[in-house]
Amino acid sequence: MKIKIERSQKEKTPKKKKERVITVGKHRKMVLVLWFLLFCSLAFGIYKNFTAIDQHTTHEKVVVKEKIVNTSGVENFTMDFAKEYFSWKNDKEVIEKRMDNLGQYLTEEGLSLAQDMVRADIPTSSEVQAVKILDVEKHSEEFIVSFLINQKVTEEKKAQQGSSAYRVTIFEDKKGNHIVTSLPTMIAKPEKAQYKEKQVESDSEIDAKTTEEITEFLETFFKIYPTASEKEIEYFAESGAIQPINTNLKLVELVSPVYRQKGENIQVSIMVRYLDDASKVMNSFQYCFILQKLRNWKIIDAY
Template sequence: MRKEDSMMKFRKNQNKEKQTPKEKKPRVYKVNPRKKVVIALWILLGLSFSFAIFKHFTAIDTHTIHETTIIEKEYVDTHHIENFVEDFAKVYYSWELNDKSIDNRMENLKAYLTEELQALNIDTVRKDIPVSSSVRGFQIWTIELDGDNEFDVTYSVDQLITEGGNTKTVKSSYEVSVYVDGAGNMVLVKNPTITSIPKKSDYKPKSIESDGTVDSITTNEINDFLTTFFKLYPTATASELSYYVNDGILKPIGKDYIFQELVNPLYNRKDNQVTVSLAVKYLDQQTKATQVSQFDLVLEKNGNNWKIIK
């Protein structure tokens, strides 16, 4: 190829390259990466702060729910107070129909009453009183701590009242307050004040009834077993009891009782055990009275033999 031709061809190619438009590059929008990081950090900080507040209040609530207050009751020996009040009652409710007895009563009361109470009781038993009195019974019912050194005592007293040739027993109940100082010395600070003592409750326990889960054959077996056992029980030794009773359920009593009968035994089955509720009549050879004992037992059969397990 000639040199001129080569030059022309080079120029044509060069012109083509100049005429070909360059492809435009797409514009890239750059986002500041630091802005995202800052937002994320603020969100994380907010979440952490909220969680910390939540945990704070939750922890307080949990502590409040599970907090247990243990109150330990302090044992207080009140025998000395009981004796003091009983001795006082023997003086306070006793007198004879003569001036000397009544004067001695007031003099002896000084060992129990404050000066204020001594003055209050001057005319409680007048010298012209038509009856004499002696204490035939006394019982403390309650002693309650009322303040640091003061105790409220409720008691009842049986007085034998004699008027002329007639006698009668009068039972009354009162409350007094006893102050005990640091050395253990005592004095009454409240005069015997009429009150009441507990009476019989109207509570009726739920009656136990047989539910029919124990058949007649089993009932007869248990009747025979219990009859044999309770005949031996009053005089049985520990080793003899071990054939009938698990260790420690019923202990030897060593009494001269004669078995009479089982009273109204009620049997109910629970799994492989039978619960028994019954009374047992004995004749007490010493008092000649009938002794009736009540038992709630659990029996279990091992092979052919029954045994008291609870």
């Protein structure tokens, strides 16, 4: 007889999974520190944005004050020297006196070089009639002075008028004393400037009636103007626009008036011819006015 023994198997219980535990507060201090640093960085950035200097738009303005140099002393010295240097006579005593006088202006070396300029047997005489200063340049303690002389040179009975331009170097000490450190060197004479006159014509928009009114107004004004008082001028012009000249001139004619529209006003450019009763000279004067019409025409500006 078989005996069957049954063993009861223990029920297997499933293993419980470990639950994930989140710890709170362990890194709290670190987080606060990071937030504090972030806040400080942001605050510093905003502060720098408002207080920083924009170097691209900041410009330093340097004001250079020009020092006014008084050149009257060196100019007078140069003119006196030029008159002495370029004047002589074909006379031994005059030539010797010239050299003595030049000793007041020149260095020893300059005086030695000037000795050969005018010989004892020179056949000419020279007279400086005028000296004109052209330019003065300041270089430390020295001045470069350019000047023009008008000179009359005579040989026997023949005289010639001429002009020449020169440059000379003048030294000035702290006391304002001067000495010539280089003999005059000839330079080019100044020439007449090239200038092309602008031809200005009257505006075609200004009608004939207006032109006639202005012409009559100007004729009346210029007739009384030479002897008019300030009160009489105020009838024709705004106060201060025209000053009295109080002289004896007689109006001859108005020449080539040009009328230009300037907004509601009229600009007038005109040549006026006067006869001077005292000298009998015919003078031509140029005027430019701004005229305005209210009830009558009136000069509101003159230049």
